[in-house]
Amino acid sequence: MATGGRKKSNRTKKEDTTWQERVIQIRRVSKVVKGGKKLSFRAIVVVGNERGQVGVGVGKASDVIGAVKKGVADGKKHLIEVPITKSNSIPHPINGMGGGAKVIMRPAAPGTGVIAGGAVRTVLELAGVRNILAKQLGSNNPLNNARAAVNALSTLRTLSEVAEDRGVPIERLYAQ
Numbered sequence: 001m002a003t004g005g006r007k008k009s010n011r012t013k014k015e016d017t018t019w020q021e022r023v024i025q026i027r028r029v030s031k032v033v034k035g036g037k038k039l040s041f042r043a044i045v046v047v048g049n050e051r052g053q054v055g056v057g058v059g060k061a062s063d064v065i066g067a068v069k070k071g072v073a074d075g076k077k078h079l080i081e082v083p084i085t086k087s088n089s090i091p092h093p094i095n096g097m098g099g100g101a102k103v104i105m106r107p108a109a110p111g112t113g114v115i116a117g118g119a120v121r122t123v124l125e126l127a128g129v130r131n132i133l134a135k136q137l138g139s140n141n142p143l144n145n146a147r148a149a150v151n152a153l154s155t156l157r158t159l160s161e162v163a164e165d166r167g168v169p170i171e172r173l174y175a176q
Helices: 002-018 064-077 118-127 142-154 159-166 170-174
Strands: 020-033 036-048 053-061 094-098 101-107 132-137
Touching (some): 101 142, 118 132, 118 142
Antiparallel strands (some): 036 053
């Protein structure tokens, strides 16, 4: 029985190594209670495998390490699939909204790199996108910008998905 448990833990270790986690923000928050102020920490974490899966999570705990762990677990619960083209970009231009933040994303030619700022850059890098142009508008709140980026990436559609939805062959989409 012990060997079966070891194999299982090795498998989970391999799974965990494929995921990368990046902390966007750690903030100390306080709550006023009867006895005074209670301090805790909020961590915003982006989790991704650089192969088309990414998620944003928020964790709150009385210590930073606990908050980051909870953020990672939350990020893994909210994973999305991102369609990536052969040029490591996105299939088409897209806009995303999250709270007061708006994010505009445009596909870019190979060799361009990730031209984006702050939380959006982290989300795109961990999603595995290598060539993209992105701009944050409206807010500089890291959580809202990260959520806007995830919102934009989740609404991306490939050409084959569009053809299937319309019930036409892919070749017909090209012929204009």
